[in-house]
Amino acid sequence: MDSNISDWRVRFRDAEKALNGVVLGQTRSIRLLLISALCRGHVLLAGDVGTGKTTLLRAMARALGGPYARVEGTVDLLPTDLIYAAHIAEDGRPRIEPGPVLEQGEDLAVFFFNEINRARPQVHALLLRLMAERSLSAFRREFHFPHLQVFADRNQIERDETFELPAAARDRFLMEIAVDAPAAPEDRVALAFEPRFHDTTTLIASVGQGMLRYRGLNDLAASIQSGIHASPALQRYVFDLCEALRHPASADLVLEGADAARLIRGGISPRGMQYLVRAARAGAWIEGRNAVLPQDVRAVLAPVMAHRIFLAPAYEPRRDALVPALIDAAFAKIPVPA
Numbered sequence: 001m002d003s004n005i006s007d008w009r010v011r012f013r014d015a016e017k018a019l020n021g022v023v024l025g026q027t028r029s030i031r032l033l034l035i036s037a038l039c040r041g042h043v044l045l046a047g048d049v050g051t052g053k054t055t056l057l058r059a060m061a062r063a064l065g066g067p068y069a070r071v072e073g074t075v076d077l078l079p080t081d082l083i084y085a086a087h088i089a090e091d092g093r094p095r096i097e098p099g100p101v102l103e104q105g106e107d108l109a110v111f112f113f114n115e116i117n118r119a120r121p122q123v124h125a126l127l128l129r130l131m132a133e134r135s136l137s138a139f140r141r142e143f144h145f146p147h148l149q150v151f152a153d154r155n156q157i158e159r160d161e162t163f164e165l166p167a168a169a170r171d172r173f174l175m176e177i178a179v180d181a182p183a184a185p186e187d188r189v190a191l192a193f194e195p196r197f198h199d200t201t202t203l204i205a206s207v208g209q210g211m212l213r214y215r216g217l218n219d220l221a222a223s224i225q226s227g228i229h230a231s232p233a234l235q236r237y238v239f240d241l242c243e244a245l246r247h248p249a250s251a252d253l254v255l256e257g258a259d260a261a262r263l264i265r266g267g268i269s270p271r272g273m274q275y276l277v278r279a280a281r282a283g284a285w286i287e288g289r290n291a292v293l294p295q296d297v298r299a300v301l302a303p304v305m306a307h308r309i310f311l312a313p314a315y316e317p318r319r320d321a322l323v324p325a326l327i328d329a330a331f332a333k334i335p336v337p338a
């Protein structure tokens with residue numbers, strides 16, 4: 001790793017402190033977002049309404065710096081709305097302007113998709129290509145977005161007129177992070193009574209613009225992935241955990257109210273395992289270590305893997321309880337290497 005690596009770590013720690021100063025009670029989500037930036041991965045935040053998801057993503061986009069575009073998911077949004085907008089100009093002639101994905105040019109650093117589950121599958125398909133390839137075809141040419149991170153949010157309350165993301169699109173997200181209201185009563189009281197939490201734009205202005213220098217992150221990510229060591233015992237631990245999630249009955253996992261042999265339909269793809277290892281390495285780096293420990297894997301396993309586990313149809317309605325129970329059972333069963 002290059003000599004600037006300790007400067008980078010200071011920058012990440014400062015950003016973490018700044019983000020925790022403006023978004024209360026979300027320490028874990030903030031750490032996970034920073035890990036996602038270090039992995040160059042896309043993130044979906046899911047949770048109740050008004051828990052600070054938009055505030056957190058806007059604050060993170062500010063810390064990253066760089067061009068930022070945002071779109072609101074609605075049922076009538078078309079894929080082409082992301083690419084261009086047509087209107088009649090003052091001279092009465094039709095004009096085509098670039099849409100949100102293109103208006104900032106190829107330096108686009110953050111594309112924020114608000115309420116992604118309100119958009120239709122055709123829009124999800126376009127987003128899937130953008131996430132997977134960081135490129136787009138429009139106006140008879142290819143656009144490339146080497147620094148792009150997609151942030152999306154979804155509220156879990158609304159079910160009417162919403163469209164579940166297809167499995168392939170969900171698999172492209174490095175993490176799906178659950179954001180609940182802050183647990184500590186003092187944080188909830190502060191959010192209600194301190195006026196600074198009522199105005200998001202002013203609130204996030206205290207996060208230094210560009211403190212994470214988005215243009216340097218691809219190189220930093222590559223050095224972390226090649227420089228952070230994973231011992232053979234750790235590799236075995238990751239493999240055994242993933243196998244237990246794929247084949248819970250073979251790993252002798254016992255789950256209350258579910259037949260372990262029939263629970264799983266699919267998921268835990270090789271891409272999922274790659275993402276798990278990337279995230280664990282990034283977490284170890286933030287902690288100042290040069291080797292991955294089991295705790296680094298455990299800290300990211302649920303946000304990286306839970307949305308990639310597909311249950312048999314009979315169990316899908318209970319996934320909110322069953323998937324965490326499955327992950328806990330795997331943690332309890334698979335021996336942690338010394």
Ligand SMILES: Nc1ncnc2c1ncn2[C@@H]1O[C@H](COP(=O)(O)OP(=O)(O)OP(=O)(O)O)[C@@H](O)[C@H]1O
Nearest residue numbers: 022023024049050051052053054055155197198200
């Ligand atoms: N944990 C938090 N820290 C700081 N501000 C918060 C927090 N939770 C909520 N707020 C404040 O509450 C308001 C609503 O937050 P925000 O819009 O970020 O929620 P949301 O989860 O994106 O909501 P929705 O799902 O409806 O889009 C904002 O003014 C925001 O500053």
